[in-house]
């Protein structure tokens with residue numbers, strides 16, 4: 001199952017216990033996909049929802065208004081061969097009452113974001129279930145909620161921001177997208193909406209990815225070091241071969257000659273390993289010092305002999 005569907009399935013089973021939150025979540029469903037219909041507004045429809053979301057809407061409605069006359073209309077979507085459901089509240093009175101409750105819920109500011117924090121979480125859950133999606137975290141961190149209404153996009157942005165979540169706004173094919181790209185932010189939102197199982201999955205992937213990155217960094221670092229060591233050794237060997245060709249190694253002082261010989265015989269040895277092969281043994285810095293002297297000698301000879 002796609003990760004997005006997993007989140008959707010989980011969220012469609014979260015039923016808030018407080019009345020205020022139920023109204024807030026339903027009002028999000030209405031904002032995104034609801035209509036008052038008929039000559040005298042005798043229907044209130046929640047449109048185009050998956051069966052799971054339709055079931056949730058119905059449960060929320062029946063919890064709030066036990067005797068509410070409702071109807072569920074099911075059509076087969078031609079493009080996706082999925083069932084698409086409409087939950088309909090029947091009758092001018094009932095439809096009007098539900099609509100009025102949405103209007104009367106506690107909201108703040110011109111964008112009418114839910115006043116209470118608990119209701120903001122419920123509202124975002126409804127918004128995500130209506131038109132949100134999330135990319136599998138293995139691929140990338142991306143969560144979005146789309147709408148064609150600018151005001152609604154602003155409301156979602158403002159609601160997110162009031163809960164300390166940063167989101168961006170962009171356009172795609174005539175739709176506005178409120179999106180999040182930050183893994184930590186997405187985790188927080190999943191938590192606030194109540195998608196705890198999905199959150200754990202997301203976090204696991206995040207930890208694995210982090211570890212993989214760290215290991216890759218270490219491996220790259222190691223490779224860079226090895227490259228450096230090999231390059232240095234090749235240069236030392238060139239120096240020694242130059243000295244040998246111009247004046248002969250036997251012209252070097254005995255201590256340098258010994259280091260040069262061991263280096264030639266052990267082209268891949270580290271300075272430490274060369275030190276261990278010396279009699280008596282020498283420290284890494286001692287070997288380094290002598291190799292620098294060899295380098296100096298080679299430089300002098302290099303200048304004298306235009307052949308090199």
Ligand SMILES: [Zn+2]
Pocket residue numbers: 018019020021022024116117118119120
């Ligand atoms: Zn609430």
